[in-house]
Amino acid sequence: MKQPEEKYMQRAIELARQSVEKGGGPFGAVIVKNGEIIAEDSNSVTLDNDPTAHAEVNAIRKACKSLGTFDLSGCEIYSSCEPCPMCLSALYWAHIDRLYYGCDKQDAKNIGFDDSFIYEQIELKPRFRSLISKQFMQNEAISAFEMWEQKEDKTEY
Amino acid sequence: MKQPEEKYMQRAIELARQSVEKGGGPFGAVIVKNGEIIAEDSNSVTLDNDPTAHAEVNAIRKACKSLGTFDLSGCEIYSSCEPCPMCLSALYWAHIDRLYYGCDKQDAKNIGFDDSFIYEQIELKPRFRSLISKQFMQNEAISAFEMWEQKEDKTEY
Numbered sequence A, B: 001m002k003q004p005e006e007k008y009m010q011r012a013i014e015l016a017r018q019s020v021e022k023g024g025g026p027f028g029a030v031i032v033k034n035g036e037i038i039a040e041d042s043n044s045v046t047l048d049n050d051p052t053a054h055a056e057v058n059a060i061r062k063a064c065k066s067l068g069t070f071d072l073s074g075c076e077i078y079s080s081c082e083p084c085p086m087c088l089s090a091l092y093w094a095h096i097d098r099l100y101y102g103c104d105k106q107d108a109k110n111i112g113f114d115d116s117f118i119y120e121q122i123e124l125k126p127r128f129r130s131l132i133s134k135q136f137m138q139n140e141a142i143s144a145f146e147m148w149e150q151k152e153d154k155t156e157y
Helices: A004-022 A055-067 A085-094 A105-110 A115-123 A138-150 B004-022 B055-067 B085-094 B105-110 B115-123 B138-150
Strands: A028-033 A036-042 A075-081 A098-103 A132-135 B028-033 B036-042 B075-081 B098-103 B132-135
Touching: A004 A028, A004 A036, A004 A055, A004 A075, A004 A098, A004 B138, A028 A055, A036 A055, A055 A075, A055 A085, A075 A085, A075 A105, A075 B138, A085 A115, A085 B085, A085 B115, A098 B138, A105 A115, A105 B138, A115 B085, A115 B115, A138 B004, A138 B075, A138 B098, A138 B105, B004 B028, B004 B036, B004 B055, B004 B075, B004 B098, B028 B055, B036 B055, B055 B075, B055 B085, B075 B085, B075 B105, B085 B115, B105 B115
Parallel strands: A075 A098, A098 B132, A132 B098, B075 B098
Antiparallel strands: A028 A036, A028 A075, B028 B036, B028 B075
16 A cells, blocks of 8 residues: 555646646645645646646645745645745745755756756855845835834734 | 946835835845846745745746746846846746845845755755755656657757
């Protein structure tokens, strides 16, 4: 008999394969809480015209909607591929407990996806990145942070 | 007279301040193409129960919807704060040309946001990260990538 972990990963892989069939990217993800799948989705970047619509991000958004929270503590995610830095960061912001993945970023690179390149870029200081960037008006921008600090009824996350 | 860059950043800061007033996070972002604002938004993580709803991600989603594409080449983004790794990666995936930002990740850390921590985590090998992760079933998972490679009418990005 299969372990539950295998069953969830099998489902993530099935979602990735179905996604290819329907014209999406070859990635699927499943979010599990207390032994139950609470959300699952696949990559819909090209189908939805949304470059942020990776399988993990889509699944996180669904799980949060379903549970009515922005905090997925107590949840695990099964992803058919190692998350890109966007999705990995999203897992941190969502406070997901545990990550299981099938393929890795080298496999993704081999079929033409930029995951590895973006991992390399993030580690660089802004001035060395291929994305040209410039910081300015810091003194003016900090005013929003001061408002935040002074607000007494704020919802922190 | 103000430079256009200042005007767009001023707008991003204004969105961040308005967001604090309405109960969102203290971050705003504006996307500009050919000298025109095509999308703008603020952080709505707590308002929308969506941990991925940072200002930059929200603005990217809106810009893509507005232009009917997943590729924002030719666009610039003005963010009231240095993007977190999720948003920085999203800028790469969206192929945004240029980034301007006001506050930086240290400023964000000072008011309690995890941006710096997540930057540190991403640079670590998976086994050293605080997020527990495990790779398995790679051989099964690769089947979705093989389907992708063999598909002739796929939309790459």
